[in-house]
Amino acid sequence: MSLIFKLDILLFIITAIFTGYNLFFVLAALFRQRKKEINHVDTQNFAVIFAAYKEDRVIKESVESFLKQNYPQDKYTIVVVSDHMEEATNLALSQMPITLFVVDFKDSMKHKSISYALDHLDGFDRAIIMDADNVTDTDFLTRINEATQTVKVLQAHRTQKNKNTSVAIWDGISEEINNTIFRKGRVNIGLSSALIGSGMVFDFEWLKKHMHECKTFAEDKELEAILARDNVFVDYSDDIYVYDEKTARQDILIRQRSRWFHAQILAFSLIIKDFNPRKLNPSYIDKIIQWIPFPRTVRFLLIFLMILFWSVVAFPVAIKWYILLFVKIVTYFLAIPRKMYTRDFWSSIIQLPSMMIALLRSYVESICRVKKKDMRFNNTPHHITKENNHG
Template identity: 30%
Template sequence: MLNGLLLAAQVFFALYGAYQLVLAFFGYRLPKKRQEHAPKKSFAVLVAAHNEEQVVGALIDNLKEMNYPKDLYDIFVIADNCTDRTAEIAREKGVYACERHNKNQRGKGYAVEWMFKELWKRPRQYDAVVIFDADNLASPDYLTHMNNDLCNGSKVIQAYLDTKNPNDSWITAASAITYWYCNRLWQMPRVRLGMANYLGGTGMCFDAALLKEMGWGATSLVEDLEFTMRCVQRNIYPTFNYDAKVYDEKPLTFKASCKQRLRWMQGHFSVARRYFFPLLWQGIKERSWTKIDTALYAVNVYNLFLGSIVTVALWIDIAIPGPNFFPSIFLSIPLLFNSLMFLTYAQFPVALLLEKAPSKMWKHLILYPVFLLSWWPVTFYAFFTQNNKQWSHTEHTRVIRLEEMPAKKSNMTKQQVG
């Protein structure tokens, strides 16, 4: 019985990896440019902040300089349970400071839900809502791209996510590599195949009418993933805009990175439990591969959890002298599965090549497997602590402005000059 389950699990993990490899091929080419429109949509730009006095000012300055008519967007800083000068800095910068104090419901999901209720009460109503984290920066043409997508029919849009500080440490470099891979070989294939994309927590744009109709309702530790699931259930497929760039600040140390990823995995387990089977069954009944694909993305955290356990068990079994105790299709068909492992890792240098990453980033591929393997213990610990709903704050060490960032293939410098 145990051997049968192990064999079935290994086959599933191999097929899941092969499926993502097949999808990745559709990310090699970029889609044609979509129709452009004159500025038309009005935006409420929300900045989620908890004790962000060090970085929120740089983002506000950045947002105030968008290449978009100033009368078509307003900036709101959600000062959520702040004990520093975040709200005061927002007021000094001439934007709206919305202070929330609720010690029982902490976290970005709750703060955003509260802000939407406040926003709908205001005299001015907006066509769309944009959400940033306080440590972000955005390309000057971000709102222009969101306007185009909204006018072209998109209701929920995710921008291209990149890092502000890829050169700060090997951990921030690993985060940058992950972003480039996800943008090009995870999000882009789904764009080209007309499937649902996944929200990334920041740089998100939502049609205001849709939000009013379905509500936010995403208060888990991974509110972006939760809202993605809710949208796909309702046949609203989030889209991805490759040209709208948002830059996120990543933790500098391995410990801080693990703490952040632990929160993500804890939240991911919660969302997987609630949405995997309903969305999978809905996809099967409706013969919707998009819904099945989204369900598989939801359950990926269990794939990682169980896959790490099975792999470690097989490694130990192989290392112990004598006959193997567990059956292993990896040993039975070594060429097939060694090729699968090679191609899986090869996606990351391919992503760097396609995204024209700086040459200095290539050396970080040496330690990148360590970063990938570190997901295993993080996910394992998250499984046994998944009922922990405590949101954790990422500390910031310095201020980075758009003009101080290293030039990359994003045409950021051209956008500034323009």
């Protein structure tokens, strides 16, 4: 029995450390960061890259939306890399005032499309990476231009553009929790923001130099590792939005999250493999801790299992787990922006257990992907929604 108690204490300490670590960044995110005053604002030249793999349903709407920017037209170029899209889609895109690259990769990967575009582009100050379903406000480039005057890399605030199902609502909530913990909280204390795959702004020459180092479907995590290794700060703008379509169906969510969990495992293995004590810096250390493959869904499950076990076997032992569960719930409630506490949110609470089970399933599938060495990029199917107008 003493072995069980020792194991209980060990598991509690590990889980409490992760919970406390997240709570620290949530509290840090509650404080507003002072914006740096800039005396002179240069009008930078932007390459806005949409890597579109089988994205016929959404790419035209996204491009048309972005063409409405109030930024000088001669200072930005929309670039679409069309991979395995229909001829009709490519024809429609070719008639728009954009740069279109049509590629046909045998093993399609987002990093291949981005690298192809960068290899065929020159003369830009910044590269912005967008997903095919992303739309923005009309002042997006103007504000990005101001925000990137003194930083090399910036992550914009990606947020949901659809709330058509309870799955989409919880997908959006999950992303906002991540924005609070891994982006706003980090930047507020001087650590690099996490990247998120789109709404990413890079110094053009830096990205052109390093993009070819990416070899997997987890290109955003690979870029994060390179940035951390080279001690390049990644800023975050909480008030510059990129509207992203959230997953509306649970089966698609499971497939998507299995890829994301796999990406986290890959990122952890890559940063450990390339570990260099001489290049240690706070953001590098933070990435190692952040990417330990112990996701919050598994931590929640562990807490519930320990509560159930000790409530039956020895209730006093369970008390600390009840307290930890309370702290964890409070942490995530604080991480959710107040504006998201809507009627839709409260009505979808009943779906939370089902969502947790789906996330656990996706974690199991990610382990299977790792064992099978499945490195395929599976794009997320989209469902066109017209419920929100931005800009």
